[in-house]
Amino acid sequence: MISDSSLYSLAVxxxxxxxxxIVFYHFLEINSDEHASKNSPGNPGNIKDSVPGEKIARQVVQ
Structure with a gap:
């Protein structure tokens, strides 16, 4: 049988x-060629915003 301390060490x-x-995977995903070509300075990529632009414009004017 495996002891509690060995099981704890294995789990940690x-x-x-x-x-x-997970961190290494995300590092590779962000620095991939496919991702870099989508997010160039002229093309910011697919940025989703939860607040529509019209609503922000109305709040600024008021």
Whole structure:
């Protein structure tokens, strides 16, 4: 049988390894060629906003 301390150490190690892999995956995804070509200075990409522009313009005028 595996002891409690060994199981705890294994869980901590696997959790830390999973988090590092997630961060590494996102780093690779952001720096990929496909992502870089979409977000050039002339083309900001698909930016979604939860507030429509007309509503903001009305609030600024008031």
């Amino acid at each position: 190690f696997l959790g830390a390894a999973a988090m590092l892999l």
